[in-house]
Every structure is written in structure tokens, then in C-alpha cells.
Amino acid sequence: MSRRMSLATLGCSAIADNRALPAVGLVPDIALAAVASRSPEKAARFAEKYGTKAMTYDEVLEDPTIEAVYLSLPTGLHHEWTARALRAGKHVLCEKPLTTCIDQARELTGLAVERGLVLRENFTFLHHPQHTSVRSLLADGRFGAVRTFTASFGIPPLPASDIRYNAELGGGALLDLGVYPIRAAQFLLGDNLTVVGAVLRTDEATGLDLAGHVLLVSDNDVFADLEFGFQHAYRSRYAMWGSAATLTLDRAFTPPPQRQPLLRIDEQDHAEEIVLPAAHQFRSSFASFAEAVLQGWRQSEEQPWLRGAEETARLIDRIRREAVQVPVRGQVPVR
Numbered sequence: 291m292s293r294r295m296s297l298a299t300l301g302c303s304a305i306a307d308n309r310a311l312p313a314v315g316l317v318p319d320i321a322l323a324a325v326a327s328r329s330p331e332k333a334a335r336f337a338e339k340y341g342t343k344a345m346t347y348d349e350v351l352e353d354p355t356i357e358a359v360y361l362s363l364p365t366g367l368h369h370e371w372t373a374r375a376l377r378a379g380k381h382v383l384c385e386k387p388l389t390t391c392i393d394q395a396r397e398l399t400g401l402a403v404e405r406g407l408v409l410r411e412n413f414t415f416l417h418h419p420q421h422t423s424v425r426s427l428l429a430d431g432r433f434g435a436v437r438t439f440t441a442s443f444g445i446p447p448l449p450a451s452d453i454r455y456n457a458e459l460g461g462g463a464l465l466d467l468g469v470y471p472i473r474a475a476q477f478l479l480g481d482n483l484t485v486v487g488a489v490l491r492t493d494e495a496t497g498l499d500l501a502g503h504v505l506l507v508s509d510n511d512v513f514a515d516l517e518f519g520f521q522h523a524y525r526s527r528y529a530m531w532g533s534a535a536t537l538t539l540d541r542a543f544t545p546p547p548q549r550q551p552l553l554r555i556d557e558q559d560h561a562e563e564i565v566l567p568a569a570h571q572f573r574s575s576f577a578s579f580a581e582a583v584l585q586g587w588r589q590s591e592e593q594p595w596l597r598g599a600e601e602t603a604r605l606i607d608r609i610r611r612e613a614v615q616v617p618v619r620g621q622v623p624v625r
């Protein structure tokens with residue numbers, strides 16, 4: 291049997307339990323060596339459920355047989371624990387977003403390059419081939435000259451205790467949801483996006499952003515109009531509006547693995563629907579990470595991932611600096 295990557299998870303989080311660990315079980319290249327929690331009871335529960343060992347975070351980092359970690363801590367802790375894991379010689383798949391600002395992102399990407407370790411940010415949607423299909427149509431000129439890209443990611447309010455309402459833990463709608471439309475704009479329109487406007491609905495008491503709109507422009511003059519928030523009916527979609535046609539894609543960021551995506555193209559006298567094969571983006575993200583670790587670090591393959599993470603962090607910083615704040619009261623669920 292070929293060698294498998296030995297992986298441990300840091301944090302027995304909701305996303306680890308609901309998506310990541312079930313997906314890990316579908317990747318033959320990965321051996322789940324341990325699950326780690328701050329709570330020994332929680333670690334033991336997860337260990338039993340996923341058939342592996344229970345550890346603390348530090349035990350994982352000190353264990354020389356563990357070569358990679360999946361980190362799903364609150365966003366505000368990603369920088370500290372990713373840095374510790376890289377310094378301990380582990381490859382890291384970190385939940386999105388990698389960090390809360392560009393300086394921290396650069397420090398981590400620098401560490402990964404210096405040590406020749408794989409560092410990926412777990413934007414699983416980037417592993418779904420539906421976006422590659424859109425990019426091919428775009429490159430083929432199917433929409434004519436593209437004028438506007440619009441993308442939305444919004445969800446209903448969360449329970450009051452959710453980490454997303456805690457600014458100190460890296461909460462807020464921009465870091466949790468806004469990063470998806472931003473990363474999609476990077477993927478489809480290229481890097482070198484400029485922030486030309488932003489507005490954030492911000493809780494007066496805590497300064498936490500609950501929703502936002504961002505306007506970017508690409509270096510070939512396409513406008514990107516992005517909206518996000520956790521005060522909304524569920525929406526996860528984007529559209530590309532060109533001189534010849536409009537493309538729309540629903541469930542763009544979170545398609546269930548069994549869903550066959552539908553690309554709809556509307557022209558003046560014609561509408562076309564393209565049904566694509568279903569894909570499991572969480573499994574593909576882990577499979578791609580394991581493949582990169584097992585084949586050995588290659589700068590040419592890792593550089594686009596590192597650059598993408600830095601670019602998202604740069605845009606987040608810029609948006610925060612430029613955004614008009616709309617202060618609101620009483621819109622954060624009370625604990």
C-alpha cells in the first residue's frame with residue numbers, strides 16, 4: 291500500500307464534525323492520527339466517533355509521527371496556531387480565512403516557504419469544478435466583454451454564543467462570509483483588484499460588522515459588486531454580466547456534494563442551461579492537500595495558494611480601512 295499522510299485536527303469544531311472529518315474519511319491518502327481539543331472529554335468523544343486518538347493541541351505539535359494538521363479554530367486564533375504548527379514542522383490546512391490581516395498572512399506564507407511546508411487555506415469552493423467551467427466560458431468570450439461580477443453570501447442570524455459574534459476571536463461578517471465573494475472575484479477576475487467602495491453595518495456596542503457591500507474593480511475594468519451578511523435569508527450565488535450574455539450560478543459557495551450545478555446563460559433571444567456533474571468540494575480540498583504533502587513541497591504549485599491567501603488578506607485590510615460604517619443597535623442576538 292502507498293504511503294498515507296498522517297493528519298491530526300486542532301479543535302473539535304462544528305465544521306470539523308459536520309464537514310471536514312467525514313470528508314477526511316473519504317480520502318484514501320490520509321490516515322487520521324488524532325483529534326485534539328482543549329477539553330479531554332470532547333477530544334475523547336470525537337476520537338471514538340472517528341476511530342482515532344484523543345490529544346491536546348500541544349501533544350499534536352510535539353508528536354513527530356504527525357506530519358500535517360487541519361486547523362478549525364476561531365479565525366482570530368488561526369495566525370497563532372498556524373505559526374506554531376509550521377514552526378513544529380507540520381504542514382497546515384487552515385480554515386478560511388487564513389488570518390485577519392495582511393501582516394499576519396505574510397508572516398505565515400513566509401514561514402511556509404522558508405520551511406518548505408504546505409500551507410493551504412480551506413476555501414473548499416475553489417476545488418469545485420463548476421468555477422473552472424465558468425472561467426473557461428469567460429476565457430472563450432461566451433459573455434462578450436464582461437462588465438460586472440456580482441456575488442452574494444448571506445445567512446440567517448446565528449445563536450448568540452456563536453464565535454462569529456465575538457470580535458476578539460475574529461468574528462464579523464466580512465471575515466466569515468465576505469471573504470467568499472472576495473475570493474471568487476480573485477479567482478474569476480484575477481488579482482490586482484482595487485477597493486473603490488465599501489459599507490459595513492456595524493454593531494454600535496461592539497464594533498462588530500454584521501453585513502456589508504463592497505465594490506471592487508479589476509485591472510481590466512470589470513466591476514465586482516459583493517454583498518454578505520448574517521442578517522439575511524440564505525443566499526450563496528454569483529452572476530457574470532457581459533455585453534453579450536449573463537451567467538448565473540446558485541449555491542456557488544456551498545453546493546451539497548450530490549448537487550448537480552446549473553449554469554444558466556441568458557442572451558437577448560436565447561437561454562441555455564448547462565448541468566454539470568456533482569462534486570464533493572470538501573473531499574477534494576483534503577485530497578489536494580494530501581497530494582501536495584505526499585509528493586513533496588513544490589514552490590510552483592504552492593505559490594498560487596499562498597498568493598491567493600495574501601491577496602484576500604490585503605483586500606480585507608483595505609475594505610476595513612475604507613468602509614463607511616453604518617452603526618446599528620440591538621441587531622446582535624443577546625447571550
Ligand SMILES: NC(=O)c1ccc[n+]([C@@H]2O[C@H](COP(=O)([O-])OP(=O)(O)OC[C@H]3O[C@@H](n4cnc5c(N)ncnc54)[C@H](OP(=O)(O)O)[C@@H]3O)[C@@H](O)[C@H]2O)c1
Pocket residue numbers: 301302303304305306326327328329332362363364365367385386387412413414453459466
Ligand atoms: N470551509 C468552510 O466551509 C467553513 C465553514 C464553517 C466554518 N469555517 C471556519 O472554521 C472555523 C471554525 O468555525 P466553526 O463554526 O466550526 O466554529 P466552532 O464550532 O465554534 O469551533 C471552533 C473550535 O475552536 C476551538 N477553540 C479554541 N479556542 C477557542 C476559544 N477561545 N473559543 C472558542 N473556541 C475555541 C474549540 O475546539 P475545542 O474546544 O475542541 O478546543 C471550538 O470547537 C472558522 O475559522 C470558520 O471561518 C469554515
